[in-house]
Amino acid sequence: MAPSSMGPDAKRPTLADVAVRAGVSTALVSIVMRGVKGASAATRERVLEAAQDIGYRPDTRARLLRSNRSRLLGVQFGLQHPFHADLVEGIYAAAEPAGYQVALSAVAPSRSEQHAVDALLGDRCEALILLGPQAPAARLRVLADQLPVVCVARRLRPPSGNVDVVRTADDEGARQAVDHLVAMGHRDIAHIDGGKAPGAADRRRGYRTAMKHHDLGHHIRVLPGGLTEDDGAAAARMLLGSRPRPTAVLAFNDYSATGVLDTLLRSGVTVPDEISVVGFDDIHLASLAHINLTTIRQDTLTLTQHAVTTAIAHLEGERTPVRETVIPPHLVIRATTATPRGHHRAL
Incomplete structure (x- = not known):
């Protein structure tokens, strides 16, 4: 029976079924399925074709259990x-x-x-x-x-x-982001924190260290944030209400950065003309044409x-x-x- 015609209660094809279909012994089918020597190229091809015809798939999990390996x-x-x-x-x-x-x-x-x-x-x-x-x-x-x-x-x-x-x-990534923004002329650079998320402490430390390296310690501004778009949006609203506003923002990750972008857009603040935004991770979302986010790529x-x-x-x-x-x-x-x-x- 072809696999496409098998109903939900149909019995799963076995080695014996493949053997009948191919006209060989069950032992020979086992040799072919295990990929070991003992079958001619023609027999191997016939067995594999028969297995495909009836929808047979080796139960690798069962074989591994028998070998005491998963x-x-x-x-x-x-x-x-x-x-x-x-x-x-x-x-x-x-x-x-x-x-x-x-x-x-x-x-x-x-x-x-x-x-x-x-x-x-x-x-x-x-x-x-x-x-x-x-x-x-x-x-x-x-x-x-x-x-x-x-x-x-x-x-x-x-x-x-x-x-x-x-x-x-992570600290090196944050440093690269700050170096990039400073090279473009930014001084008032804020960081949206990742809270207790893994990597957050290193990114926060990298940001602070880089700002001090550029003699911008007096511009250090770390806002509470998190992993999600909502976290980034909440932090962006805090920034919009601050004076002076930062000219650039380093978000904890790309997802948080998209929340920042959305909030700035809804508030009529243009990116990057008024505020530049940098993310972290370089997830697939960051490269989409309507987002096109500057970010730190993890390999x-x-x-x-x-x-x-x-x-x-x-x-x-x-x-x-x-x-x-x-x-x-x-x-x-x-x-x-x-x-x-x-x-x-x-x-």
Whole structure:
């Protein structure tokens, strides 16, 4: 029966069904499906064609369970973090060619990190890749006593102990943003903070350090913010009510920056003529033509490749020391930054 004609109660095709269809033994079908030697090229082609005809798919999960391996990498991610979607895509791209599958578990306002991790452990994941976890470092180290743990996009203090860390140099990214704005003539540069979000403290510190480096310590202005558009919009409303207004804003992330852009637009403030805006992360949204946001790009490909290869190295028995890998970010200049004009220029 072709797969398109199978009803919801139809029996899943088996190796024996493929063998009947191809006119060979079940043992020979097993050899072909396992990709081992013992079948001619013609037989292999006939078996694979028969499997496709009847909709047979190898049950890799069952085979791995029999071998006492799941080859599953558990990934905890945040639904409120658009950047995490880019990281998940990169993890799939790195894991599947290496013979590992990915199990996802989301953190949401109604679903805690502990719940997300417990679900992954229940799925028999062999290692965990945690995207921006907010759990205490001590709890992460206890978890890493059970299985390899790779923490992505968060610095761990004190030193990570038995937890691997792969992160962006967030402070360096904030410095690049401030350097760019200062080079364009801005002096009154505000920063919309990320609160307790992973990376926020480093970005805040990088902003302050860069402002002081340019002798602009008296212009330092950090506003409470967060991860979302609403957080950016609320901070932008505070800025609009302040005097003097800043000529430039560095938002915690791109999502927050879009909230800033929307609020400025609705208030009749032009970007970048009156206020320049810089985001952080370079999510897909930032490059859309109607947003075209200047931002700090995190190298998602390198971050995820390091995270996956680190986890697999532990699982494959390589004597890899636990370490922190720090990836440099870089500035992407688009249309939301420009030289300040007229009386908006800070003197």
